[in-house]
Amino acid sequence: MKRVGVFLCWCGSNIAGTVDVSRVAEKVRLLPGVVYVEENKYTCSEPGQASIMKAIKEHDLERVVVASCSPRLHEPTFRRTLEAAGMNPYHLEMANIREHCSWVHTDREEATAKAFDIVRMAVAKALRNEALQPGRISIEKKALVLGGGIAGIQAALDIADAGHQVILVEREPTIGGRMAQFDKTFPTLDCSSCILTPKMVDCAKHPNITLYTYSELEKVEGYIGNFNVTIRKKARGVDEALCTGCGLCQTKCPVKVDSEFDVGVGKRKAIYTPFPQAVPNKPVIDKENCRYHKTGKCRICERVCEAKAIRFDQEDTIFEEKVGAIVVATGFDLFDLEAYGEYGYGLYPDVISSLQFERLINASGPTEGKIRRPSDQEVPQSVAFVLCVGSRDDQKGVSYCSRACCMYSVKHATQYREKVKDGRAFVFYMDIRTPGKAYEEFYRRSSVDYGVEYIRGRPSKIYQKGKKLVVRAEDTLLGRPVEVEVDMVVLAPAMVPKHDAARMAQTLGVSYDGYGFLNEAHPKLRPVETNTAGIYLAGACQGPKDIPDTVAQASAAGAKVVALFSQDELTTEPMVARVDEALCSGCLWCKPVCPYKAIEAKTVTERVAGRTVTREVASVNVGLCQGCGACTVACRDGAMNLAGYTNDQVLAEVDDLLADLRPACGQR
Amino acid sequence: MTEEPLRYAYYPGCSLHSTAREYDLSMKVVARAAGVELLEIPDWNCCGASSAHVTDPFLGFALPGRVLALAEEMGLDVVAPCAACYGRLAAAREEAARHPDYVRRLEKATGRRLSGSSRVWNVLEWLSQERVSAAVREALKRPLEGLAVAPYYGCLLVRPPKVTRFDDPERPVTMDRILETIGAVPVDFAFKTECCGASLGISRTDLVSELSGRILAAAADAGAEAVAVACPLCQTNLDSRQEAAGLRQGRTFDLPVYYITQLVGLALGASARELGLGRHLVDAMSLLREKKLA
Missing domain, CATH: 3.50.50.60 (FAD/NAD(P)-binding domain)
Known part of the structure; x- marks a missing residue:
């Protein structure tokens, strides 16, 4: 049996106020495998961590259980402690006796009994913990920024300035977004376009930024470091390479309609750039209102264009790009x-x-x-x-x-x-x-x-x-x-939220709230990351924001991307699902339950009773798998296992809890 | 092929049997012309508005609840021309769904079953449903051409929206459409759903003169020659306070206030007498004669 050390944390009075930690320690000492038990006022503190390292050496510990707070908070801390002491970090097991116990109970007796149960389960699991090794994946050091408003512009510039390639995709004919529509900005009353247009021009001129306006994201596949994105460049009706942006076509166009940019209080032509400082300064033909497209007659713009850039028959083009990170900056709509x-x-x-x-x-x-x-x-x-x-x-x-x-x-x-x-x-x-x-x-x-x-x-x-x-x-x-x-x-x-925010979120595979705003991974501590690795948020697509907050968030998202690109390879979490192909019947019930689209069918060829048999089994893409475990629950054959949370480990916890639950109930 | 005639349980309420007799008369004229049978609910009682529901919630439910139970026994939906009656019946139907204990108490007290199977219709819903409005269009004898009428809905037909679920609570259009059907010109104005002062007409006539006066002014300024209503209390307030409202505003009002059913009846060719047009305070006949509509 492995030698287990258990470290019980008081967390000041957070735990000790409700749980009699010393009594838990007394009982834990008697558990099979436990060779060392220690109490600390703050286990996460430097002396607390030092005493774990000391105990590992002095008592030849092979597994460590820390009974303290939620693993979301300090599992990484204690894993590093184990690593520093020369142990595989995955030999750590956390028992959450704070959020799951002391914080939610008031009765000291019952809370103490529950805390012991939680710790004994952790010990039972720890005994079966395996050493796990993180994997490595490559990173395509190119970012996709969706949306060319101030958020997207700022994120794109920050990433590009750090020396990485950026693809900036904007749905409208120009970048600039909402901020381009504003007159002045609070609280300093500086002119909105005076501070925005230089950034727009920088975007267009930056050697590291490729700008696709009048374009939309169609599809996203892959995972952090290795996304394959499909982009549709809508037909502008104008050859951008030839157009000089002289504006004559707009002057001569006979069709006047309400301008979207002026929100109905102004007019535009059927061939138009939304505003004079548009980037790129190349017009688009609005097919719905263009007289030629509607009646087959007119072609005035074509006649006056000296550069011969008008292309009535231009078609949408669709192309693919490979990127390592995505910044979503798709903005908002108005009620x-x-x-x-x-x-x-x-x-x-x-x-x-x-x-x-x-x-x-x-x-x-x-x-x-x-x-x-x-x-x-x-x-x-x-x-x-x-x-x-x-x-x-x-x-x-x-x-x-x-x-x-x-x-x-x-x-x-x-x-x-x-x-x-x-x-x-x-x-x-x-x-x-x-x-x-x-x-x-x-x-x-x-x-x-x-x-x-x-x-x-x-x-x-x-x-x-x-x-x-x-x-x-x-x-x-x-x-x-x-x-x-x-x-x-x-x-x-x-x-x-943008009217199509939910569809966008589904395309990207990120979560969104009841309104349709995209969800950050943590409201305080991870405000620009999504729950999908490699996809970041900037600006009002995440929630209503003013310009200062938007720019701050955009730069933060940019910094996250740059930090990601500063590595050559990415360490992947080893706690991912694994398929035992011998047990897998190929039913693929696991596939629809996977929220990360990480499971695909795979064909295997094997020899059974002297014959060669080809059959389908499930296969996990470890780059996409986030280790949620949904597939292991769905699996009828017990073929799917989550490393670090194997069926064996989880059942060991349950068995241990139930082993003397019945007599315990009788006593209570 | 003859269709089954439309039949409704008819709940006149106290007003239509007293101060709003012309509403009752005109309802029946329209129903007859449109081939609809209105069967007055036997042994109906007061809907409770407004004293019951401000005194005791259960009583406020039980009075209209009993009327609904009676209609269920007839197996028919209810038409309640009075807006207050309509509001109370609709509210009782809502409450029956939310408070099973109320229903049990009511059933025990009255010995009648209440399941909520009978729907409650207000007069505008009733007039604008497909079969009725088609019948009206077909039987149209005297379109009210050139008559500019302000459709005044009052507060109760559209509120609370969760109970009435009728039209847009701020900008309703059902009565506008009915007026168009009978050839009149609906006049859009901003006070379609403002309060007329309601039952304060008894205790605070000054307030009612002020509130009803605003509605009359908005209607007149928008170019209306008359006002159409679907509520006896609205009719009383707007009809009876024109002089006082005029004094407050330093102007003169002379706007006849018709029940929508009177106008529909008129378009269907009914006589002024049949429609009780002589029962108004503001002369309801001169304008019609002037327009050669009566």
């Missing part, structure tokens, strides 16, 4: 404001969204920065800004706070007061949330220096009265109803 019938968005022309207002105050927007209301192009003498339209509303919207709306609405009100000197700005709010550097000061200034009027109350109705709009709310500070007549209303819509 559908028409869900609030009482606000009249879509009914009253002067009820607009914050993004539309952003276009109205933008110097390169449809009104050249002059605030004019859509109905009659007059300068509104009063504007109401309504916060939380969709946000923090369980009834009609989403439960969460969209985080950026308070600040950009404060900015809008300030900008409006700057541009319309004697105009009045009202902000209807539930709470003004300003948790950022220099945010609160910015908010205060809007009220003290710019005279923005804040009314605490969520409007119940907005209606038209002549040329005015009336906003009705309860002023919850005064406790009475208010009605304010204004010339224009700006609604701040909730930030919601």
Whole structure:
């Protein structure tokens, strides 16, 4: 029998407050195989770890059980301790007597009894622990960045600057994303495009970045270090190599439609670049509105193009790339404001969204920065800004706070007061949330220096009265109803996941929450990683964010990719599923239950009773396997085993627990 | 091939037997013309609005609950033209599903079974269902051409949305569509579902003059010549407070307030007398005569 050492942790009073650790130690001493037992106030501390190493040497320990907290917290710590003491790190077994015991119980007697049960199971398992060796896989040092907004741009630049190849894929005809639509940015009021466009140009010019705009991700296969991605480059209708970006085609195109970039408050042509600083500065033909595509007649753009770059018959191209890491930076959509019938968005022309207002105050927007209301192009003498339209509303919207709306609405009100000197700005709010550097000061200034009027109350109705709009709310500070007549209303819509976020997540094989935001691996400690190794998150695809937070997260994701690429090979976790091909009947029930698509069928040829037989068995891709164990449960033949958690080990734990459970029950 | 006639359990409630007789009359005119049988629920009782449900939750459930049980015995869905009755019956149906203990108490007290099998229809739902609206379209004799009517839904038909599950609670359109069907011009206005002041019409007439006045002003400013309603209390408040509301706002209101069924009946060729058009406070006839509709 192997020699087992057991280290019981008090975790200060975290464990010892509820569990009588010394009594557990007394009983553990009598367990078969246990040759050494020690208690520590903090086993994870340096002296705690040192005493483990000392005991390993002095008592010739072959297996170590640490009874402390969750293995999620300190298993890596103690594995390193074992390694430092010259043992195989997988000879460690953790018994979780904190999260699974002391923290969730109050009765000291029962908690102590349970703690002992947990430790004895760990000992039973540890006796059967095998030495495991990590595997190695190669890394393709090229990254794919999905989405060319500020998040994707920042991540791409950071990775490229570190000397690695980056493929930046953007769905729209240009990179720039939402930030390109904004006028100024809070709280410093620097011009959004002035700080963004240099980065866009850097992206286009960077020797390490390959830009694919008007392109979409079709398929992802493979695993960390070795992804195979399929990208569809949509037909632009323009030969990018020949086009000089002169813009003549756009000037001459006879078809005018609502501009997506101007969110309906401006127009564009059927052949267009979304905005003057677009990168690349090459137009696309919008086939749905193009007169030639619709009627077979026109071809004006083709006639005026001196570079002969128009290609009406161009087709989508599909190609594959191999990458080692993926950064998802696909951004967000805005809540559908028409869900609030009482606000009249879509009914009253002067009820607009914050993004539309952003276009109205933008110097390169449809009104050249002059605030004019859509109905009659007059300068509104009063504007109401309504916060939380969709946000923090369980009834009609989403439960969460969209985080950026308070600040950009404060900015809008300030900008409006700057541009319309004697105009009045009202902000209807539930709470003004300003948790950022220099945010609160910015908010205060809007009220003290710019005279923005804040009314605490969520409007119940907005209606038209002549040329005015009336906003009705309860002023919850005064406790009475208010009605304010204004010339224009700006609604701040909730930030919601991209309409196809769930499909994107499924393509990538990453998890997403109930709303459709992509899930980080840990909300605090692993905020830019997903649960799928090698795929990272940046920006609002993970949750609502403002620009500073987005850029910080994008650089963090970039750093993660660079750290990954700093190695030549990747160490893989050895706790992966293994198939005993002799037992496997090839039913492949394991395949659909695998969340990581790590199991495939494989054909084996063997000689049975003198004949050569070919049959199918399951095969695990160890690069994809995350060791969850779902397949071992599904396996009817017991052929699937998870290294470090074999059926044998798990059953040993159960047997040990049940061995004297019946008499124990009688005593209790 | 003749279809089975549509039959409904008819729940007039107290109003339609008293202050809103013309609603009752016009309901029956429309039903007859559309080939629908309305069978008044025998031995029906008060729906409880609003005193019962603000006094005792069980009583608030039990009164409309008994009416539903009676309708179930007839094996028919219920039409409740009064918006308050409709609201109470619909709420009781919801509560029956959520509170089995209420149902047990009710069954013990009344000796009747309540399973929730009878659906509750408000007058707009009832008029806009396929067969009724097709029958109306077919029997149309006198389309109300050129009559600009503000469809006023009131608060109870659409709220609470989880109970009524009827139309968009903020921008309903069902009555607009019915008005279009009979040839009238529905006038979109922002106060379709605002409160008229409801039963405060007895205790706080000043408030009702204010609230109903806003609705009348919004309708008139939007170009309406008349208001259509589907609730006896809305009709009473809007019809009876026009002078007081006018005084408050320094203007004069002269908007006849019709029940939607009166307008439908009119389009189907019924006479003013049959529809009780003489029972209004604001003269309901002059406008119709002016438009050559009566």
